[in-house]
Amino acid sequence: MTQAPDLGFVHRYIPAADPSRPPLLLLHGTGADENDLIPLGEMLAPGAAILSPRGRVSEEGLNRFFRRHEEGVWDLPDFETRTNELAGFLARARAVYHLAPPVVLGFSNGANIGWSLMRRDPDQLAGALLMRAMLPFDPRPLPDLTGFPVLLLSGKDDPLVPSDQPSYFAALLGEAGADVTLEMVPAGHTLTQQDLIFAFNWLERYFPAQA
Structure with a gap:
């Protein structure tokens, strides 16, 4: 592990052992930190560089990337502010670590x-692997996402995400031109072995290691 410089976010950076793979930008769920998703990232994309920041918002001591008023009700101005902050961090990190556009791999928050x-x-970004994402507001207008690969992994029985949201989100991304794949997993909000299989196969399809 390389000692991380101060780029505005507490984070971990692991250099690539296989430079042919795109980097992974790991974004943890509520209550986790910069270490939480690293084993998952290393399993799904062996040898890829890893950039893993810690969310800067504290909700009763739990790390998050943006504020919310209650479950499913986001603080939208803060959401936009925190998005811009994270984008700035990503730009600085890419410059310091000489990173290509990463695949964002995020869980929940x-x-x-x-x-x-x-x-x-x-x-x-090179692509997005979004596990248990939520869409509590209309995000349009969306940019031109022509050819941009997205994998949505959603739980059929997720108590936190209304059942109609994943298909609606996939449709919006498709309208914007994204190459979107939606997988509805027989699970709740937690990840299962089936999620990992879908994620691994998607990464191998779109971002295979080069021999």
Whole structure:
């Protein structure tokens, strides 16, 4: 692990062992930190560089990437502000660590700020793997996402995400031109082995290691 410089976010950076793979930008869920998703990232994309920041918002001591008023009700001005802050961090980190556009891999709260980064500036990213993302407001207008690969992994029985949101979100991304894949997993808000299989296969399809 490389000692992380101060780029505005507490974070971890792991250099690539396989430079042929795009970097991963790991965005954790509520209550986790910069270490939480690293084992998952290393399993799904062995050898890829990893950039993993810690959310800067505290909700009763739990790390998050943006504020909310209650479950499912976001503080939208803060959501936009925090998206811009994270985008600035990503730009600085890419310059310091000499990183290509990463694939954002986010879970729950991290998936939500991840799709907001994608909406803000898709050219800064290579793709998006969004696990248990939520869409509590209309995000349009969306940028031109032509050919931009997105995987949505949603739980059929997720108590936090209304059942109609994943298909609606996938449709909006498709209208914007994204190459979107939606997988509805027989699960709730937690991840399952099926999620990992879908995620691994999607990464191998769109971002395979080069021999």
